[in-house]
């Protein structure tokens with residue numbers, strides 16, 4: 001006779017260490033709770049009860065389309081035992097002849113229907129009354145209990161869990177070994193540490209953000225600092241101008257002498273090193289940038305004077321004010337004061353200003369060192385003649401150009417054929433030398449797509465692989481300590497779009513740069529239809545009023561990308577857009 005199995009899913013806790021309901025965390029496109037409920041229901045003939053407690057409203061609504069029995073435990077805060085009792089009682093109320101019951105949590109994303117089935121099979125084949133799940137020498141949930149232990153489970157109290165009963169009857173216990181049960185989520189780190197698969201666009205962005213290393217600093221000569229972010233506050237060593245300075249070609253005078261005829265007693269060119277003294281009733285010829293003589297307080301432009309043969313001047317400047325045409329000492333910046341704040345983007349003007357105050361080099365946020373690894377037997381360098389089945393290696397050109405736009409000028413790139421050992425050697429070497437490795441091609445599912453496997457054998461931890469998007473679905477992201485590894489899909493449009501969406505923002509954060517790609521709302525000129533399931537990023541052209549999706553959206557084509565100035569976003573759940581619809585775009589220029 002087929003035994004009847006119940007599954008109690010414990011989802012009543014308040015996730016105190018996480019700070020938000022873990023039941024509602026998303027994993028691979030759905031909440032953990034919905035996922036485990038769906039998996040439990042997929043076990044043939046299983047009866048499923050979900051025990052909820054904290055956050056009842058959002059959790060109830062997350063389960064609204066599910067056929068599980070949802071039961072509330074008002075005493076959830078007293079401890080897990082109360083939820084086990086509530087869940088088991090609920091199952092027995094509806095199915096009094098239940099033969100066994102699996103107690104499961106909702107925060108083990110790799111526990112699925114197969115795990116439940118394995119527990120059931122092991123119970124049947126061993127005739128043991130308790131089957132727990134084990135990994136790395138420890139064991140825990142989910143745990144299957146034969147009916148004879150229901151009474152013991154019903155007697156649990158306070159913080160006691162089902163493990164207490166499983167420990168007590170160890171002679172009747174067997175372990176189903178399943179390494180991936182070790183992934184459970186108590187903290188944010190646990191969540192981001194999961195090797196995610198096929199996730200939403202925003203989740204991919206969040207995961208990358210989580211793993212970004214803190215910005216580093218580097219001292220650069222001013223000539224090389226363009227575009228970087230200042231990582232120090234610059235204090236002026238001296239006042240600029242360092243002396244009162246004429247801003248015009250003309251005559252230095254005392255303002256109180258402006259009505260008098262004044263003899264021109266000396267000449268002060270810019271660059272003079274001799275300090276001159278002007279006494280009352282005198283003028284001195286002076287040039288733009290020259291130091292004002294001591295005693296002078298005003299410069300009158302040469303166009304505003306009558307010069308006599310005897311080298312005297314008469315001023316014809318009704319509007320002349322005290323101090324006119326004089327740049328006071330320290331008027332640009334005073335010695336010991338702040339000349340520029342940390343965080344300033346070094347534009348040409350900023351660099352000119354810093355040079356003007358005598359700054360030779362600056363501490364800036366360091367650009368990460370990047371290596372590009374292009375994979376594929378079919379790739380040939382431009383400049384050669386293509387043989388049958390060959391294509392020009394073009395991704396390195398567009399990616400280096402895009403990196404240059406982000407202020408990364410020096411990028412090493414290497415081409416490796418589709419060969420595991422060569423790829424491994426190249427990747428290991430790149431990880432030694434670079435902060436970010438961009439692998440291109442070979443991230444999909446073909447027999448020669450080694451990138452993801454090889455990355456893992458190099459000790460790179462997968463953070464995600466595959467995103468619900470088009471193009472760029474197979475994007476891989478992993479980390480090794482502080483190093484970031486992106487596996488960009490080989491199709492040229494996909495590689496570039498993934499760069500814009502994920503790599504560029506990561507670089508901007510690491511370099512503390514403002515975001516270059518802006519998002520705005522506009523209207524589309526044409527309809528575009530799609531199936532729900534993937535976010536689409538269309539090559540498009542925005543004219544300041546509306547956006548037009550372009551032809552040639554296929555990811556192997558760049559022809560229309562070359563005309564595009566934005567990506568039009570069609571959300572995951574949408575069926576596309578109609579002409580005139582409001583849409584969001586990412587402006588690329």
Ligand SMILES: Nc1nc2c(c(=O)[nH]1)N[C@H]1C(S)=C(S)[C@@H](COP(=O)(O)OP(=O)(O)OC[C@H]3O[C@@H](n4cnc5c(N)ncnc54)[C@H](O)[C@@H]3O)O[C@H]1N2
Nearest residue numbers: 374376392393394395441442443444449473489490491494
């Ligand atoms: N059975 C499936 N096949 C594919 C899937 C899938 O889900 N199931 N996904 C498709 C998608 S989407 C993409 S995108 C590509 C990504 O493939 P890979 O990253 O493995 O890239 P490759 O196969 O190596 O190359 C794809 C394409 O791009 C050309 N390529 C590669 N590198 C360069 C380069 N440096 N310069 C110019 N062109 C390059 C390559 O010759 C191929 O034509 O997988 C789909 N397949």
Ligand code: MOO
Nearest residue numbers: 471472473494555
């Ligand atoms: O994601 Mo692939 O990039 O659609 O061709």
